[in-house]
Amino acid sequence: MVVIRLSRGGSKHRPFFNIVVADKRVRRDGRFIERVGFYNPTAKEGEEGLRLAQDRLTEWIGKGAQPSPTVARLMKQAAAKTPAAAAA
Numbered sequence: 001m002v003v004i005r006l007s008r009g010g011s012k013h014r015p016f017f018n019i020v021v022a023d024k025r026v027r028r029d030g031r032f033i034e035r036v037g038f039y040n041p042t043a044k045e046g047e048e049g050l051r052l053a054q055d056r057l058t059e060w061i062g063k064g065a066q067p068s069p070t071v072a073r074l075m076k077q078a079a080a081k082t083p084a085a086a087a088a
Helices: 054-062 069-087
Strands: 002-011 014-023 033-041 050-052
Touching: 002 054, 002 069, 033 054, 050 069, 054 069
Parallel strands: none
Antiparallel strands: 002 014, 014 033, 033 050
């Protein structure tokens, strides 16, 4: 099964996550199929904390990929910010 999940990067106490499409059997930070975004939980004011390629996510979900609970939450968070940015 193909999943959309977080892959950890960064150093100690400074996490940085890539959002990747990977086979479920592959380890967390191992081989992946495609990188579709990133999440920086420690982003300061003015820095970009979340970026998602919505078109690629939609395509992978259409093919049957399952997002992890955290990635599903981040997708909702990004979708909520997008209309507000378009209206401004």
